[in-house]
Amino acid sequence: MNRFPENEPLGYSDTPVLPDSGYTVHDGTRPQPPIVTPGTGNSAPSDAIVLFDGSNLDAWESVKEKGPAQWQLIGDGSMEVVLGTGDIQTHESFGDVQLHLEFYCPPEIKGEGQGRGNSGVFLMGLYEVQVLDNYNNPTYADGTVGGLYGQCPPLVNAIREPGEWNSYDILWECPVFEDGVLTKHARITALLNGVVVHHAKELVGPTTHKELSPTETHRSTGPLKLQDHGDLVRFRDIWIRPLGQIDHLPS
Numbered sequence: 001m002n003r004f005p006e007n008e009p010l011g012y013s014d015t016p017v018l019p020d021s022g023y024t025v026h027d028g029t030r031p032q033p034p035i036v037t038p039g040t041g042n043s044a045p046s047d048a049i050v051l052f053d054g055s056n057l058d059a060w061e062s063v064k065e066k067g068p069a070q071w072q073l074i075g076d077g078s079m080e081v082v083l084g085t086g087d088i089q090t091h092e093s094f095g096d097v098q099l100h101l102e103f104y105c106p107p108e109i110k111g112e113g114q115g116r117g118n119s120g121v122f123l124m125g126l127y128e129v130q131v132l133d134n135y136n137n138p139t140y141a142d143g144t145v146g147g148l149y150g151q152c153p154p155l156v157n158a159i160r161e162p163g164e165w166n167s168y169d170i171l172w173e174c175p176v177f178e179d180g181v182l183t184k185h186a187r188i189t190a191l192l193n194g195v196v197v198h199h200a201k202e203l204v205g206p207t208t209h210k211e212l213s214p215t216e217t218h219r220s221t222g223p224l225k226l227q228d229h230g231d232l233v234r235f236r237d238i239w240i241r242p243l244g245q246i247d248h249l250p251s
Contacts, residue, residue, distance in 0.1 A: 044100070044239035051090055051224065052101075052238040054078060063087040063225065071228075078104065078236035081119065081228050089125055089223040096243040099123070099170040099224070104234040105133035107163030113139040117162060118229040120149065123172045124222030126206035127186060131233060134159045146190065146197035149207050154190075154197035165236070166193055171243075175203075177217045 011028020023030045037046035044050050051059045054077030060069035064086030071088055072080045105117030117133025128149040132139065134157050141147070145166075146154030160166050169191045176184035185202040205213035226235060 042102070042237045044237075045241065048100075048239040048241050049092070050239045052079060052235065054236060057088075059090055059092070060088045061091055063089050074234060076236075078234040080232055080234045083228065083230055083232070085228060087122075087225055087227050089122075089225040091223070093219075093221040093223050094124070094240060094242055095174045095221045097123075097170075097172050098241040098243060099172060099238075100168070100240075101238040102165050102167045102236045103131050104165050104236075105131075105135075105162045106232045109133075109162060110231075112137055114143055116231070117233060118227075118231050119233040120207075120227035120229065121168065121170075122207070122225035122227065123170070123186075123188070124174060124219075125225045126218065126222060127172075127188075127203055128207040128227070129168065129170065129188070129190060131227070132159075133162050135161050146192045148188065148198065148201065148203055150209060150211075151204055151207070151213060152198070152201060154192065155199070156195060156197060158192045158195035158197065160193060168192060169194075174220060175205075175218075177220075180217050182215050182217075 011030070012026045013024060013028065015025035017024050039045050054073070057069040057071065057073065057079065061067065062069050062085065069088040070085035071082050074080050101121065103119065110116065114132065116137055119131040120128040121131060122128050130143060130145055130147045130149045132143070132145040134145040141153035142150055144153050144157055145159045146157065171189040173187040175182060175186040185204070187200055187202050188198050189200055190198040205215045206218065207213065224240065
C-alpha cells in the first residue's frame with residue numbers, strides 16, 4: 001500500500017476503470033464506507049437492528065395466534081419457548097442480512113435424535129438452519145445442528161454441551177426471481193460457535209420435511225422465525241444487519 005504525501009488529494013483519476021463499479025482503480029471520488037462502531041462482548045454493532053436484548057418481545061409476534069409472542073422472558077436475559085404456543089417471528093421483514101443470535105439447549109437430557117433440544121432459525125421465514133442438541137447425540141446428517149434442514153449437513157458439528165450457550169453468525173443472500181424464474185439461488189455462510197459450518201452454500205429452495213424443496217417464486221423478503229418444536233430451547237442477543245451495496249455507479 002502506498003502512502004500519500006501530506007496534503008495530496010486522496011486517490012487517482014488516471015487509472016483503469018473497474019468493470020464492476022465504473023470507478024477507476026484507487027478512485028478518489030468513490031464514496032467512503034460508512035463508519036460502524038463494533039460491539040463489545042455480546043453487544044450489537046452500532047448499525048444493527050436489535051431484535052432481542054432480553055428486555056421484551058416487542059419485535060416479535062406469534063405465528064399461530066397472529067398476536068403478541070407468547071414465549072417466556074427469563075431472568076438471565078433470554079427468552080424460552082413456551083411449549084404449544086407455536087413459532088414466533090419478527091414483525092419486520094428482511095432480505096440479505098448478517099444475523100447474530102445465541103441459543104441454549106436444556107441441560108436435562110430428554111429424548112434422542114431429533115427429540116432433544118430441537119428448534120430452528122428460519123431466514124425469511126422459509127429457510128431453516130437447524131437448532132438441536134447434537135452433543136453425543138447423532139441424527140440424520142441433514143438434520144444435524146448447523147445443517148440446512150433436509151438439504152445439506154454442516155461441514156462440522158461444533159455444538160457445545162447441553163446447558164451451555166451457542167452462537168450463530170450468519171451471512172444470508174436471498175434468492176432472486178425474474179419473471180417467475182429462479183435466476184439466483186439463496187446462499188448462506190454460517191458459523192456455529194465461531195466455526196464455519198457453511199461457506200457460500202446455495203440452497204435448492206425453502207425448507208421442507210421428508211420432501212424435495214420447491215423452487216417456485218416467493219416473496220423477496222421475509223421475517224426471521226424461531227421454531228417451537230416442543231423443547232425448552234432459549235435464545236438471546238439477537239441482532240440483524242440488512243446488507244446492501246456501499247456505493248453505486250458514478251453518474
